Amino acid sequence: MNDIKGASTPDRTVPRDPSRFEDRFAARAMGIKSSAMRDLMSLSERPEIISLAGGFPDTDSFPAEVYEEVWRAVANDHRASSLQYGPTEGLLELRQAICRLMAEDRMAAQPDGVLVTAGGQQAIALALRTFIDPGDIVIAEGPTYPGAVPTLTTYQARVIHIPLDAHGMSIDLLEDQLDRLAAQGQKPKLIYTIPNFHNPGGVTMARHRRERLVALAAERDVLIVEDNPYGPVRYEGESLPSLWELDGGAGGVIYLSTFSKILAPGMRIGWVAAPAPILRKMNLGKQAVDLCSSTMSQRFIVEYLRRVDWRDHVARLNAIYRSRRDAMLAALDQHFPHEATWTRPEGGLFVWATLPEYIDTGELLARAIERHQVAFVPGEAAFLDGQGRNSMRLNFSGAREDVLAEGVARIGAAIEAMIDLQRALGGGR
Amino acid sequence: MSGARRVAVLKGGRSMEREVSLRSGANVEAALRRLGHDVIPVDADPSLVRTLRAERPEVVFVAMHGKGGEDGTVQELLEILDIPYTGSGVQACARAMDKVIAKAVFANAGIATPPAFAFGESAFRELGAADALMEIEARLGLPLVVKPARQGSALGISVAREPNDVPRALMTALSFDDHVLIERFVRGREIAVSVLGTEEPEALPAVEALLSGEFYDFEARYTPGMTELVAPADLGPDLAGEVARTALACYAAMGCRGFGRVDMLIDDDERIWVLEINPIPGMTDTSLLPKAALAAGLSLDDVVARVLADAALGG
Numbered sequence: 124m125n126d127i128k129g130a131s132t133p134d135r136t137v138p139r140d141p142s143r144f145e146d147r148f149a150a151r152a153m154g155i156k157s158s159a160m161r162d163l164m165s166l167s168e169r170p171e172i173i174s175l176a177g178g179f180p181d182t183d184s185f186p187a188e189v190y191e192e193v194w195r196a197v198a199n200d201h202r203a204s205s206l207q208y209g210p211t212e213g214l215l216e217l218r219q220a221i222c223r224l225m226a227e228d229r230m231a232a233q234p235d236g237v238l239v240t241a242g243g244q245q246a247i248a249l250a251l252r253t254f255i256d257p258g259d260i261v262i263a264e265g266p267t268y269p270g271a272v273p274t275l276t277t278y279q280a281r282v283i284h285i286p287l288d289a290h291g292m293s294i295d296l297l298e299d300q301l302d303r304l305a306a307q308g309q310k311p312k313l314i315y316t317i318p319n320f321h322n323p324g325g326v327t328m329a330r331h332r333r334e335r336l337v338a339l340a341a342e343r344d345v346l347i348v349e350d351n352p353y354g355p356v357r358y359e360g361e362s363l364p365s366l367w368e369l370d371g372g373a374g375g376v377i378y379l380s381t382f383s384k385i386l387a388p389g390m391r392i393g394w395v396a397a398p399a400p401i402l403r404k405m406n407l408g409k410q411a412v413d414l415c416s417s418t419m420s421q422r423f424i425v426e427y428l429r430r431v432d433w434r435d436h437v438a439r440l441n442a443i444y445r446s447r448r449d450a451m452l453a454a455l456d457q458h459f460p461h462e463a464t465w466t467r468p469e470g471g472l473f474v475w476a477t478l479p480e481y482i483d484t485g486e487l488l489a490r491a492i493e494r495h496q497v498a499f500v501p502g503e504a505a506f507l508d509g510q511g512r513n514s515m516r517l518n519f520s521g522a523r524e525d526v527l528a529e530g531v532a533r534i535g536a537a538i539e540a541m542i543d544l545q546r547a548l549g550g551g552r
Numbered sequence: 553m554s555g556a557r558r559v560a561v562l563k564g565g566r567s568m569e570r571e572v573s574l575r576s577g578a579n580v581e582a583a584l585r586r587l588g589h590d591v592i593p594v595d596a597d598p599s600l601v602r603t604l605r606a607e608r609p610e611v612v613f614v615a616m617h618g619k620g621g622e623d624g625t626v627q628e629l630l631e632i633l634d635i636p637y638t639g640s641g642v643q644a645c646a647r648a649m650d651k652v653i654a655k656a657v658f659a660n661a662g663i664a665t666p667p668a669f670a671f672g673e674s675a676f677r678e679l680g681a682a683d684a685l686m687e688i689e690a691r692l693g694l695p696l697v698v699k700p701a702r703q704g705s706a707l708g709i710s711v712a713r714e715p716n717d718v719p720r721a722l723m724t725a726l727s728f729d730d731h732v733l734i735e736r737f738v739r740g741r742e743i744a745v746s747v748l749g750t751e752e753p754e755a756l757p758a759v760e761a762l763l764s765g766e767f768y769d770f771e772a773r774y775t776p777g778m779t780e781l782v783a784p785a786d787l788g789p790d791l792a793g794e795v796a797r798t799a800l801a802c803y804a805a806m807g808c809r810g811f812g813r814v815d816m817l818i819d820d821d822e823r824i825w826v827l828e829i830n831p832i833p834g835m836t837d838t839s840l841l842p843k844a845a846l847a848a849g850l851s852l853d854d855v856v857a858r859v860l861a862d863a864a865l866g867g
Contacts, residue, residue, distance in 0.1 A: 145838075161571075162568070162569070162570065162571035162572065163568060165570060165571050166566060166568070166570055169566050169597075170597075170598075171566075171598075481720075481723070483723070483724070483727075486708075486723065486724055486727035486728075487727065489568065489707075489708065489727045489728050490726075490727045490728075492568075493568070493728070494730075541723065541727075543677055544673065544676060544677060544722075544723060544726060545719075545723065547676040547677045547680070547681075547682055548676060548682045548719035548722055548723065549682075549719065
């Protein structure tokens with residue numbers, strides 16, 4: 124049958140092993156392992172499963188007429204340029220818009236101090252790429268953003284987690300840790316933190332801790348990476364000063380944010396504000412990775428911000444999220460065991476729940492998907508050192524109130540089964 | 553082989569080995585296309601029956617692993633739809649997938665498996681089976697391996713070294729299936745023997761998994777470079793012959809068709825202990841059967857062609 128393909132067909136008579144190049148993978152690629160958990164998570168996309176695992180903002184509520192109008196403007200006025208490469212640092216008009224946006228939150232930045240990135244994720248990757256050699260120490264909250272975990276692994280950072288409580292990262296414990304490291308002649312390269320509506324922690328860093336963190340980092344000469352994707356997604360309480368603001372232009376903070384939550388994640392547009400020498404290096408890093416972020420998306424955002432008050436859209440989203448958060452918290456009260464604890468976020472998209480220690484949430488997930496048709500993110504995904512085994516991240520932004528309640532009830536039932544089982548097994552001795 | 557056929561490749565599904573199956577399926581599809589067949593990739597979902605009716609494949613290549621795809625469920629559907637399919641039939645799949653039943657089948661055929669006890673979750677929750685754990689430990693000795701009865705890719709398997717580890721290991725295994733097997737831990741070389749064929753099945757060269765970690769778990773199986781697979785395993789002619797005969801005996805006892813893979817351990821006394829038989833062995837880039845085939849000078853295309861040629865109904 125192969126004859127018809129003619130003489131140019133490569134010789135297939137000698138079978139080749141498709142995995143023969145495996146032993147040549149780079150160390151940074153080897154660090155990222157196949158995991159049963161990751162494979163399990165893919166089951167959560169099945170239609171019969173209620174998934175509280177995603178981190179999906181609501182995109183249904185984006186007004187159709189605005190979407191159409193903005194794209195028409197991009198098509199009519201910027202057809203050729205939006206199809207063209209753009210500058211690595213991003214379109215000037217977008218960087219100007221970003222500075223205005225930051226100014227509304229009392230953050231001073233200049234357009235040439237901003238680098239547009241492919242989502243906040245790339246901003247994290249570029250920061251690590253710029254600073255981290257294998258084995259370098261990065262301080263991160265415990266838990267930390269699950270999406271940063273593979274990035275930290277790729278750059279082979281040695282991550283030290285500082286526990287979170289209801290008021291954010293414990294600065295006392297951070298100080299202890301810095302002391303311990305200093306005693307060994309070591310210093311972290313970066314402190315990576317998500318002060319507002321932590322993903323997955325659901326907590327917000329208190330004002331006095333922000334002040335202490337900025338002062339402590341300055342005193343110890345450690346650079347802070349402030350990741351603030353959720354800042355405007357606040358539906359309760361007062362907005363707090365960012366670390367960037369508190370740093371007051373002293374150059375001790377790299378600020379990362381994104382349009383994913385205030386506009387839409389499909390744009391894949393985020394940004395970095397940083398001191399000039401750092402930004403130059405990150406710019407070179409970005410050139411090496413992707414030359415520039417999508418010009419089309421950037422143009423869309425420029426035209427969008429020109430036409431619409433983005434705060435209206437965010438206010439609409441916040442009203443939706445608040446109601447969903449309340450539904451989730453009510454369901455947790457009703458369906459989770461009394462030994463469980465969870466955070467009560469004032470914004471953002473996530474609740475972090477902690478169960479009795481003997482419940483491994485990876486195992487709970489297997490049971491929950493298989494027997495209760497519900498999924499969540501097991502806490503282990505938010506740590507690089509195997510912690511978090513009895514915790515879980517629950518998303519409330521991506522589902523309607525009744526679905527959230529049902530999802531939480533199902534997880535509650537799975538937990539109940541494990542508690543029963545633990546009781547039965549514990550009775551043997 | 554007689555020309556191009558219209559082949560549906562069933563993959564995915566909703567078992568916990570879905571991702572593994574998608575990788576197996578992709579490799580099978582590529583091989584079938586190279587062989588000149590008309591390939592219809594089908595991710596098994598609730599519209600499976602409608603899809604198959606609409607697509608009207610001549611034959612189905614089942615590349616699913618775990619519950620639903622490897623336990624006789626999909627096979628039963630294909631029987632009803634009257635579409636010949638690759639691999640073992642309904643009964644053989646159902647028996648092979650359940651480690652408890654497979655053990656009994658092997659025992660009846662005089663094949664050694666590590667001694668074990670099996671329990672359902674209800675035995676612990678309703679009948680106080682935990683009170684019998686001490687007897688189990690006394691009878692089997694420590695360490696013990698606790699595994700879900702029906703689960704592949706080593707998911708949910710753990711080793712209990714001390715009595716206190718056993719409840720924890722049971723919690724783990726019971727998360728993946730409501731039936732578990734508590735088995736004596738056999739320390740030994742991890743050997744897999746793949747079998748090809750139906751009328752006159754042939755054992756492929758044994759493959760040994762040299763572990764960098766403690767045992768051949770999910771990570772070790774699917775992370776490229778984490779486990780070194782040696783094919784053919786360095787066993788010497790006598791032992792190689794014996795593992796091949798053992799694999800063929802398992803295959804025959806189970807009533808497998810087309811292909812299969814027998815996982816076993818060889819202990820320090822060179823005794824062979826069969827752990828399980830997989831009626832639909834993995835076909836991913838890091839899987840054992842493709843390695844074994846290469847050691848026998850067979851490409852993945854050759855394997856896929858032979859398995860396809862044995863597609864049938866019944867059994």
